[in-house]
């Protein structure tokens with residue numbers, strides 16, 4: 073799957089939950105591929121969609137991040153979420169990914185029917201963005217904090233800042 077789509081799929085939920093961690097998530101979302109380049113540069117070339125694409129390894133990293141306290145835990149979790157989303161997204165494609173070193177079988181989600189670079193993967197990634205954007209409309213922070221994707225007119229209306237007309241005119245403006 074293309075990096076553009078990996079970034080959308082991992083970044084949109086992250087923007088919803090923890091906007092400040094989006095850069096770390098993006099780094100993680102591309103890591104399974106760039107780690108292969110790093111391994112090549114170190115003359116220990118890993119096979120494409122090999123060890124860096126083990127789904128189980130990223131799940132373990134995510135669980136580890138959840139156990140770590142403070143900022144370190146958040147950063148590890150964000151990076152691992154990015155990596156896990158990359159592997160799950162790749163598992164939608166025909167080639168699939170390895171689940172763990174214990175099995176030679178390729179792991180596929182939803183039958184693994186997408187072709188890399190095809191319209192299907194763009195459809196999946198924009199669907200994720202759309203769902204996150206709709207969810208963002210539900211998470212209306214009353215403290216006026218930054219709301220990703222969604223300029224929060226309904227909250228402003230409720231707060232009495234915007235008039236009903238302003239809200240109606242602006243609620244469908246997203247960016």
Ligand SMILES: [Zn+2]
Nearest residue numbers: 073104105162
């Ligand atoms: Zn990949």
